[in-house]
Every structure is written in C-alpha cells, then in structure tokens.
C-alpha cells in the first residue's frame with residue numbers, strides 16, 4: 001500500500017526538499033548510494049571487484065530541466081570512465097545510464113539524449129566495456145528503444161533494460177532476444193497505470209518468468225536483475241534447460257541489498273554484477289528503494305525519530 005505513495009513522493013519537489021534537508025537522511029542514503037564523487041567511489045570499485053564481483057555504475061540523477069544539466073551528466077560519466085581507464089578493469093565495470101538525465105524529456109530531447117549518450121558509449125568501448133540503458137517510466141520507452149537500436153549500429157554490445165510489469169515487455173523481449181544483444185530483465189520500479197502494467201505481485205512474477213524463458217531460450221545475453229530468491233533459482237533452472245554455460249548469462253543486484261547473496265552467487269561461479277549508484281542527486285533513486293520494501297521506510301523513519 002505504501003509503495004505507490006512513496007513513488008508519488010519521489011516525483012514531488014516539495015518532498016525532495018524536505019527529505020534532502022533532514023540531517024539523518026544522509027546516513028540512510030549511504031546504505032544504497034555509497035559515495036558522492038569519483039574519488040569516493042573508486043575504493044568501493046576496487047573492493048567489490050577484488051571480491052570477484054562485477055559492477056554497473058550509475059551516476060545518480062534524472063528528470064533534469066536544462067540542456068546544461070544534461071551535458072553535466074554526460075561529463076560526469078566521462079570523468080568516471082576516464083578514471084576507470086587506469087584501473088584496467090574492462091568489462092568488469094560497465095555503466096548504467098538513465099536517458100532522462102541526458103535530456104530525453106526536454107524539447108528535442110530524443111536527439112539531445114542520443115547526442116549525449118553516444119560519447120559515453122564510445123568512451124566505454126575504448127576502455128573495453130559497455131553501457132546499459134536503464135528503463136524509466138513507460139512513456140519514455142519508445143524513445144529509449146530507438147536510441148538503443150541506433151547505438152547498437154556501431155556498438156552492438158550496448159544493453160537495455162526491460163520491465164516485467166509492463167504488458168508490452170513480452171513482445172519487446174522476443175524482439176531483443178537475438179544474437180549479440182544484452183538485456184537486463186527487472187520487475188519494474190515506477191508507478192504505472194493499470195492500462196499498461198500488471199499491478200499484482202504474483203502477476204508481475206509470472207510475467208517475469210515467461211519473459212526470462214524467452215531470453216534464456218533466445219540468442220542474446222540475459223542479465224537477471226532481481227533480488228528475489230525464487231526468481232534466482234528459476235533463472236538457474238531455465239539457464240540449465242537452455243544449455244547455457246555460467247558465462248552466458250549474469251545476475252545483477254543493487255548495492256546495499258542482499259550483499260551476502262552477491263558473494264554467494266559469485267563464489268558458486270556465477271557472474272554477479274552489482275548496480276552501484278553514486279553522486280549527489282540521489283533523491284529519486286533513494287525513494288524507489290524505500291518504495292520497494294516497507295522495512296526500509298520504517299528504518300528511515302526510526303532513524304529520523306531517534307535523532
């Protein structure tokens with residue numbers, strides 16, 4: 001019940017100001033977003049890759065309002081990639097980007113987002129890694145898939161995210177399950193209307209399994225973005241049935257959520273990639289994590305009261 005209320009708050013400027021200003025917020029935010037700058041995040045990258053984990057890096061931010069902010073977001077990724085060059089980690093550390101942060105919602109936003117993301121994809125390729133386009137709310141997806149297709153002409157390894165809660169996704173998965181594609185399947189984290197998306201958890205989970213089967217039986221590289229233990233074991237079964245080797249799919253989870261499971265899967269020989277967000281504009285990302293689990297909200301509220 002609380003999830004939709006928190007998701008609505010994640011788009012409210014008033015709530016953003018209130019929550020961002022609360023003195024204890026930062027401590028709770030750190031659990032999910034372990035740094036604000038490239039210098040903060042490099043030791044975390046070294047630590048996690050040293051433990052056999054792979055990473056996908058998200059410079060937090062979305063829904064920007066000016067082309068200058070979009071250029072700033074592009075430059076933040078380029079600065080990170082520049083720093084990664086020295087670490088020589090190649091595809092162990094890839095990037096996740098939200099096109100809204102690259103200007104997608106501004107006037108002429110489709111072209112602007114493409115123009116901003118292209119140099120990031122090129123810079124990533126130059127250090128032997130790649131970029132995955134995150135999926136945002138359903139109104140942005142036609143543009144995201146078109147940008148994905150355009151980027152794949154020169155960089156076929158560019159990945160994208162599909163969301164199991166959307167009715168459209170089964171068809172998207174069939175289209176994307178082709179040789180060379182990289183597709184991350186997630187349940188979906190936005191507040192979507194009943195006209196376009198399943199609303200019940202069991203319906204979303206069932207759709208997730210159907211779509212995962214399509215990806216596993218297809219020719220592409222499936223990336224299983226979930227912390228759900230049931231879905232993780234179903235993914236292992238489906239991969240086995242489809243005759244996939246351990247390096248022909250990967251698991252992905254968010255930093256700060258089920259960290260022991262990250263290490264357990266990696267120790268079993270699975271590719272395990274941790275989605276690691278950092279930066280100063282953390283509000284939208286943080287609120288979606290609160291919405292996913294009521295216990296996170298209770299923890300957050302308790303820490304505010306106990307100060």
Ligand code: FDA
Pocket residue numbers: 133134135136161163186187188189190225226227228229252253254257258274275288289290292293296
């Ligand atoms: P579910 O929500 O059922 O959770 C299963 C279990 O995982 C819970 O019981 C709990 O133990 C744990 N858990 C889950 N969320 C938690 C949280 N916030 N805090 C603490 N524990 C938690 N969405 C989207 O719309 N677009 C995108 O591009 C992405 N990208 C993305 C990348 C990666 C790597 C992941 C893992 C997820 C995303 N998501 C996303 C978010 C996704 O849509 C979804 O909201 C979350 O993954 C939660 O769903 P689960 O599949 O984990 O299952």
